[in-house]
Amino acid sequence: MASSVARMVRVALVSFLAFTSIASALPASQAIRTVQTPDDDPFYKPAAGFESAAPGTILAQRSINAAIFGLIPNGVEAHQLLYRTTAIDGSAIATVTTVFKPKKAKLDRFISFATAYDSSATKCQPSFAYQLGAPQDSLIASVEFLIIQIYLALGYVVASPDYEGPEAAFGPGRLAGMGVLDNIRAVKSFKTLGLTDNPMVVGVGYSGGAIATGWAASLQPKYASELNIKGWVQGGTPSNLTGTLNLINDSVFSGFVPAAIAGITKPSAYGAELKPVIESIITPEGQKVLDVGGSECAVTALAAFFEKNIFDTKYQTLGDRFIYEPTIQKVMKLNTMGVNQDETPKAPTFVYHATKDEIIPYGDAKSMVKSWCSWDANVKFTTYASGGHATTEIVAIPDAINFVKNAFAGTTKKRCTQNTELGSILNPLALGVELEPILVKLIDGLIHLGDQDANLKKDPVGVWKKTL
Numbered sequence: 001m002a003s004s005v006a007r008m009v010r011v012a013l014v015s016f017l018a019f020t021s022i023a024s025a026l027p028a029s030q031a032i033r034t035v036q037t038p039d040d041d042p043f044y045k046p047a048a049g050f051e052s053a054a055p056g057t058i059l060a061q062r063s064i065n066a067a068i069f070g071l072i073p074n075g076v077e078a079h080q081l082l083y084r085t086t087a088i089d090g091s092a093i094a095t096v097t098t099v100f101k102p103k104k105a106k107l108d109r110f111i112s113f114a115t116a117y118d119s120s121a122t123k124c125q126p127s128f129a130y131q132l133g134a135p136q137d138s139l140i141a142s143v144e145f146l147i148i149q150i151y152l153a154l155g156y157v158v159a160s161p162d163y164e165g166p167e168a169a170f171g172p173g174r175l176a177g178m179g180v181l182d183n184i185r186a187v188k189s190f191k192t193l194g195l196t197d198n199p200m201v202v203g204v205g206y207s208g209g210a211i212a213t214g215w216a217a218s219l220q221p222k223y224a225s226e227l228n229i230k231g232w233v234q235g236g237t238p239s240n241l242t243g244t245l246n247l248i249n250d251s252v253f254s255g256f257v258p259a260a261i262a263g264i265t266k267p268s269a270y271g272a273e274l275k276p277v278i279e280s281i282i283t284p285e286g287q288k289v290l291d292v293g294g295s296e297c298a299v300t301a302l303a304a305f306f307e308k309n310i311f312d313t314k315y316q317t318l319g320d321r322f323i324y325e326p327t328i329q330k331v332m333k334l335n336t337m338g339v340n341q342d343e344t345p346k347a348p349t350f351v352y353h354a355t356k357d358e359i360i361p362y363g364d365a366k367s368m369v370k371s372w373c374s375w376d377a378n379v380k381f382t383t384y385a386s387g388g389h390a391t392t393e394i395v396a397i398p399d400a401i402n403f404v405k406n407a408f409a410g411t412t413k414k415r416c417t418q419n420t421e422l423g424s425i426l427n428p429l430a431l432g433v434e435l436e437p438i439l440v441k442l443i444d445g446l447i448h449l450g451d452q453d454a455n456l457k458k459d460p461v462g463v464w465k466k467t468l
């Protein structure tokens with residue numbers, strides 16, 4: 001077993017090297033081609049009067065050429081929908097979802113896949129990254145596109161929304177949750193796909209994608225109760241922003257903090273009340289950091305604020321009292337899952353988390369599950385006893401896919417259950433031989449991303465770049 005994994009790893013490395021040389025051989029002019037960034041692309045701008053459309057209404061549609069890593073056409077039908085969703089203050093905003101339809105698709109169901117783009121810059125929206133010829137600044141979304149390939153290979157239609165909304169607000173979970181739910185509404189009514197009436201849906205997301213998925217699950221009973229949701233899958237869930245902030249302070253991942261502050265203070269999020277507060281405490285050095293956090297994709301943002309401490313008065317004048325400022329405190333609390341009973345998921349939910357997750361605290365996910373279960377939710381909670389944040393996303397793929405299958409079939413357990421997984425190696429055959437090529441690529445990602453982040457510490461940008 002171990003040696004066959006090693007062999008596959010070698011194959012992956014060789015094909016990966018071949019791929020990188022193709023990529024670098026492409027002339028720069030060809031790499032940017034006709035694809036426009038969301039800020040420049042008129043498709044992203046809704047027509048006047050769109051505000052009166054109901055949440056989830058399709059405002060514009062087009063077909064696109066989708067591509068893995070922006071380079072290799074993947075041969076599935078792909079469409080983009082501009083749809084109406086809702087800002088934190090209840091006002092109308094418009095964002096885009098990308099829908100992939102494989103050949104021989106199952107038409108009575110689809111997957112809503114919230115990718116972790118973890119950035120507050122519009123150029124990092126997945127709808128941009130998925131287009132043939134787009135630069136792959138949004139590296140996490142690019143790697144997760146391989147996971148989408150698995151769902152496509154299994155015959156699922158997959159929708160992947162820009163759930164952070166038109167301003168790319170990273171962090172505000174309620175905004176992301178509504179973005180996911182309205183994307184489901186839009187896809188459901190998109191006639192070109194040929195879906196049956198009221199199709200079944202399972203929502204999936206890991207890490208930043210679990211902010212979106214966890215909040216979609218939480219808000220669905222109130223915001224979109226008409227949807228035929230069969231399940232939710234959320235791993236490495238940042239269920240408590242305060243807990244996450246404390247864990248990533250002064251770490252390899254500190255750069256997520258300025259990105260999230262930039263996101264949470266966007267007008268579509270909590271800008272109206274939070275921006276004046278931030279402006280009154282931010283130092284010139286802190287402003288520089290926020291500017292990077294609000295304008296770069298995850299890798300650059302992480303490198304720019306590597307092992308930094310946001311509680312330092314160098315960045316903001318409140319120092320350690322930063323999160324106790326009343327408005328900041330209020331917003332942090334509003335972004336904690338499992339606090340309000342009327343925000344408990346109704347559909348079966350798979351929550352999984354590594355005890356040694358070095359970015360998102362395991363304990364916070366556990367308390368979220370505990371509250372949900374005390375309110376009669378139906379949660380399967382799996383603890384991964386080895387591996388960290390990135391490895392668990394990959395190692396758990398077979399469990400996630402099996403849960404999705406059972407959720408569609410209605411065969412998940414009807415109550416809360418807990419179990420622990422000890423293994424830390426993905427079994428590439430667990431999902432069948434035909435998926436092996438995709439899983440081999442993912443194993444390659446695992447090698448570079450995992451390793452308890454030893455390599456990340458030394459050279460974060462290099463490690464991410466090597467992943468592609």
Ligand SMILES: *[C@@H]1O[C@H](CO)[C@@H](O)[C@H](O)[C@H]1NC(C)=O
Pocket residue numbers: 240242243246336338339367
């Ligand atoms: C969120 O995390 C903070 C910091 O660890 C903690 O004080 C707070 O109680 C947590 N909230 C909930 C609802 O668990």
Ligand SMILES: *[C@@H]1O[C@H](CO)[C@@H](O)[C@H](O)[C@H]1NC(C)=O
Pocket residue numbers: 246247249250309310311
């Ligand atoms: C943040 O990191 C610094 C430097 O390691 C540490 O002194 C401080 O206590 C940390 N603050 C919090 C709230 O975790």
